Amino acid sequence: MTVPLIAVAHGSRDPRAAATVRALLDAVRRARPGLPVRESYLDHAPPTPARVLSGLPEAVVLPLLLTAAYHSRVDIPRVLREVRGTRIRYGATLGPHPLLVRALERRLAEAGVAVGDPEETAATAVVLVAAGSSDRRANEVIARIARRWARERGWWAVAPAYASAAAPAPGAEVARLLAAGAPRVVVAPYLLAPGYFADRVRRETLAAGAAAVGGVLGAAPELAEVVLERYDHALATERLAVPA
Structure with a gap:
């Protein structure tokens, strides 16, 4: 079974933000047919990462963030430490790249x-x-x-x-x-x-x-490439431990 990719975006009350995340993940699906890709949000919008991970035996969790900062170092790992029964590989942020x-x-x-x-x-x-x-x-x-x-x-x-x-x-x-x-x-x-x-x-x-x-980066083809590169790297490095 292909290990699912669980994308974690920041989340926003603005519906354009979630629509953009979905468009980006649709581009990822087109680039990698057969890869299960699911969206989740840290705040302001459903579903939560914990809800999406529930029941999965294994997953790669990828922060849809452009720099490594508090959300990727603290908030997302805190959420992931509360998930039980899922073998989680935690990927790197999209940027810099x-x-x-x-x-x-x-x-x-x-x-x-x-x-x-x-x-x-x-x-x-x-x-x-x-x-x-x-x-x-x-x-x-x-x-x-x-x-x-x-x-x-x-x-x-x-x-x-x-x-x-x-x-x-x-x-x-x-x-x-x-x-x-x-x-x-x-x-x-x-x-x-x-x-x-x-x-x-x-x-x-x-x-x-x-x-x-310029417009926001959104679903630019380059971002879909980066998402898949981060996913592949997380699988290859067996980064199982969630950062403390």
């Missing part, structure tokens, strides 16, 4: 940014916006992604910003880059699904002068 940068570029291209044109990228600064975390390690991951992306693609600059819990704020970073002389500034949301943060980021960064704002 080079394919996620490709997904960011896909969303910018869809918003009209000439990602593949060296002259255009050299004249374009990017604000890379993550949700933000009280865990400084998670925020530093975003800063490292920004530095590497700027170096590899040749953007005028790539600057990290955070929708909550950390500075700088996205709108303030757009304004700073424009004041520093950036010919144009675009915004790349490092967010999985639409909702409050994504809406606010779009509204505030456009008001601050951003030329374009």
Whole structure:
């Protein structure tokens, strides 16, 4: 029997978020026919991970989170430790991963940014916006992604910003880059699904002068690839213990 993949998303009261998770997992199913894939949510939406895991002899639990922070290190493991009778392999978060940068570029291209044109990228600064975390390690991951992306693609600059819990704020970073002389500034949301943060980021960064704002990563094909890579790695490494 194929070991089921149980995806754990953060959860949101906004129905667009759950619809996006379902679309992503549908893409995973299309890419791997025969793999049992089930959704669950940490908060705000049913079903819970414990409910989905109930009765399963074995499962890979994969956090649909873009950085390793409190939810992946504490909240999900706490839930999993309460599950009885299921042999659980706990996978890594989706990010960081080079394919996620490709997904960011896909969303910018869809918003009209000439990602593949060296002259255009050299004249374009990017604000890379993550949700933000009280865990400084998670925020530093975003800063490292920004530095590497700027170096590899040749953007005028790539600057990290955070929708909550950390500075700088996205709108303030757009304004700073424009004041520093950036010919144009675009915004790349490092967010999985639409909702409050994504809406606010779009509204505030456009008001601050951003030329374009990419869509959330959502069901981009690159994310489905990452989900399956994390699933396969969890199976191969036999990571059975839930982190303390």
